[in-house]
Amino acid sequence: MTHMIKGANAPVPAAPLRVAVGRQSVPGTPTVSAAALLLDAAGAVRGDADIVFHDRPVHPSGAVRHVGTGEGAGQLAEWLELDLLRVEPDVQRVLIVGSCADGTFGQVRGLYAQLSTLDGTIVARYAVTEATVETAFVLGELYRRHGAWRFRAVGQGYEDGLTGLTQDVGGAGTVTAVSPPAPVVPSPSPAEPSASGPVPLAGVGKTGSGVVAPGAPSQPGPVVYGADQASSGPGPLSGSATYPTSPMAPVTAPAGPAYATVTPSVGASSGPATWAAGFFAFEPRVHRGKGTKTITVDLPFPPNGEPVILEARTEEYNYISVKIPGREDDVFLSDLPDHYGRTLMVPNRKGGPLTLKVRNSGAWQLTVLPLSAALPLDFGTVAGSGREVFVHTGPAAELKVRAEDPHKGWFQMHYHWGDSPSDLRHPAKRLVYEWNGRRVREKVTLPGGPILVTIDKSRHRWELTLDPADPSEPSRGARRVWRR
Structure with missing residues (x-):
C-alpha cells in the first residue's frame, strides 16, 4: 500500500477500483458525503450526468458508481466504484470529492481517501491533515498519463463548499449541488462493525458457495485488507455497508472503440430511484460457488410481483446456465462476452423464496438486485x-x-x-x-x-x-x- 502526502502521485492498475472517502466514527461530527466528478480535457464536467453521488449513483457509461455507506473498526466511509476500462475517452480526470453540509472539515477527524482493488488490495491512501474551515474537499484525482492511469493526492479545500468547486469545473452546463445523505449512526461498539461490504468474486472457488446477505447472522466478517493494516497513519476501513446498485463489471476490456460518449439527459421525467419507489425493495443478495450448485434466494418475494434483476459473473468460462426448477426456459443460458451480464428474473407467482440451479465449469457469482x-x-x-x-x-x-x-x-x-x-x-x-x-x-x-x-x-x-x-x-x- 502507498501512503501518500499532498501533491504526490502514483500509478494505479487499469482495473475496477473501490474508493473509500472515510473518517473516524466520532458522534456529533459533520456528515461527509462522497462524489466523483468526471472531467474532460478542459477540466470541466459535461453536465449533471458527470457528477456521481448518492442521489445519482450510476454514471450513464457504467464506469463510476456510488455504492453506499459503510461503518467498521471505528470508522465511517462512503464508497465509490470505478471501472477505469469503461471510462470514456473524452474523460481525462476523475475527481474524488468530499463535502460537509452540517459543519466544516476542521471538525472531521481522520479524513482520508483510500483506493483498493476488488480483491481488497489497497493501492493508495491519502490522509488529510490540514483541513480547517473548508466545506468541500478534492481529496484526489485519477488521471490519464501516457495511456495509463495514475492517482494524485490533491488535498484542495473550498471554504465556499460545492459552490466554489462547481464554479471551477461546471463547464457550460448546469451542475446540481450534491445534497448530503441521511447520516449514519455510529454503532455503540466500534470494534463490532455493523455491516461488511460486498465480497469480491476473486477466489470464490477456494471457499465454496456462500451468501452475502447484509445484516444476516450468517454473514461473513469484515473484509480485511492485508498486512498493511498495521502501517502508520489511520487504519484502513475494515468493512462497508450494503450497496444500492450492482457491482462493477469485470476487468476485461471491450474490443473495438472504447465506451462511447454519453450526452446527458435533457428533460427526463424521473430517475430510476423515483421510478422504482413502489416496487419490492430489498438489499442485494450475492451467491457464489463453483461448478453445479442449487441455491436458494431467501427473499420474501410478493405474490405476482414484478421481476428482479439477476447479475451473473464468471471467472474462467463465459458460458453459464441458471434455471428455476420446474420452468422450461432458463434464466441465463448463454455466453457472457465479458464474463458479466444482467437479465430480468421473474419470481414465482406465489411469492416467497426462489430456488436456482446454477451450472458453470468454474467459479461464478450471482447477485439478485431490485429493479431500482x-x-x-x-x-x-x-x-x-x-x-x-x-x-x-x-x-x-x-x-x-x-x-x-x-x-x-x-x-x-x-x-x-x-x-x-x-x-x-x-x-x-x-x-x-x-x-x-x-x-x-x-x-x-x-x-x-x-x-x-x-x-x-x-x-x-x-x-x-x-x-x-x-x-x-x-x-x-x-x-x-x-x-x-
Missing part, C-alpha cells in the same frame, strides 16, 4: 456487451441499435410496461430480433416512459443511441405510472 438497479437509458449513447437491463423514464424517443458479434449469435431486445408492477413480468413488445446476426443495424421507436428496456439474448458488443422522437410521428404509447 436498472441502468438509466437517457438521450445520448451508451455501449456495452451481452445482456443488460435499462429503464427509460423520459418521453417517446428513437433508439438506434448497433451491435456486432463475430460468432453470428442471437440478438434480441424487448420493452416491458404496464399499469401495475405485475404487468412487467412479461414483455410488452419485441424491439429487435436477429438470428445469425453478425451485425445489427436497427432504428426503433420507444414509447414514453417509464418502461423497462432489456437486451435478452446477446453475445454482441452493442451501442445504443437514444434521440428525441420525430415530432411529426404519432406517439406509440401513453406514459404509465405504476402503483402498488
Whole structure:
C-alpha cells in the first residue's frame, strides 16, 4: 500500500477500483458525503450526468458508481466504484470529492481517501491533515498519463463548499449541488462493525458457495485488507455497508472503440430511484460457488410481483446456465462476452423464496438486485456487451441499435410496461430480433416512459443511441405510472 502526502502521485492498475472517502466514527461530527466528478480535457464536467453521488449513483457509461455507506473498526466511509476500462475517452480526470453540509472539515477527524482493488488490495491512501474551515474537499484525482492511469493526492479545500468547486469545473452546463445523505449512526461498539461490504468474486472457488446477505447472522466478517493494516497513519476501513446498485463489471476490456460518449439527459421525467419507489425493495443478495450448485434466494418475494434483476459473473468460462426448477426456459443460458451480464428474473407467482440451479465449469457469482438497479437509458449513447437491463423514464424517443458479434449469435431486445408492477413480468413488445446476426443495424421507436428496456439474448458488443422522437410521428404509447 502507498501512503501518500499532498501533491504526490502514483500509478494505479487499469482495473475496477473501490474508493473509500472515510473518517473516524466520532458522534456529533459533520456528515461527509462522497462524489466523483468526471472531467474532460478542459477540466470541466459535461453536465449533471458527470457528477456521481448518492442521489445519482450510476454514471450513464457504467464506469463510476456510488455504492453506499459503510461503518467498521471505528470508522465511517462512503464508497465509490470505478471501472477505469469503461471510462470514456473524452474523460481525462476523475475527481474524488468530499463535502460537509452540517459543519466544516476542521471538525472531521481522520479524513482520508483510500483506493483498493476488488480483491481488497489497497493501492493508495491519502490522509488529510490540514483541513480547517473548508466545506468541500478534492481529496484526489485519477488521471490519464501516457495511456495509463495514475492517482494524485490533491488535498484542495473550498471554504465556499460545492459552490466554489462547481464554479471551477461546471463547464457550460448546469451542475446540481450534491445534497448530503441521511447520516449514519455510529454503532455503540466500534470494534463490532455493523455491516461488511460486498465480497469480491476473486477466489470464490477456494471457499465454496456462500451468501452475502447484509445484516444476516450468517454473514461473513469484515473484509480485511492485508498486512498493511498495521502501517502508520489511520487504519484502513475494515468493512462497508450494503450497496444500492450492482457491482462493477469485470476487468476485461471491450474490443473495438472504447465506451462511447454519453450526452446527458435533457428533460427526463424521473430517475430510476423515483421510478422504482413502489416496487419490492430489498438489499442485494450475492451467491457464489463453483461448478453445479442449487441455491436458494431467501427473499420474501410478493405474490405476482414484478421481476428482479439477476447479475451473473464468471471467472474462467463465459458460458453459464441458471434455471428455476420446474420452468422450461432458463434464466441465463448463454455466453457472457465479458464474463458479466444482467437479465430480468421473474419470481414465482406465489411469492416467497426462489430456488436456482446454477451450472458453470468454474467459479461464478450471482447477485439478485431490485429493479431500482436498472441502468438509466437517457438521450445520448451508451455501449456495452451481452445482456443488460435499462429503464427509460423520459418521453417517446428513437433508439438506434448497433451491435456486432463475430460468432453470428442471437440478438434480441424487448420493452416491458404496464399499469401495475405485475404487468412487467412479461414483455410488452419485441424491439429487435436477429438470428445469425453478425451485425445489427436497427432504428426503433420507444414509447414514453417509464418502461423497462432489456437486451435478452446477446453475445454482441452493442451501442445504443437514444434521440428525441420525430415530432411529426404519432406517439406509440401513453406514459404509465405504476402503483402498488
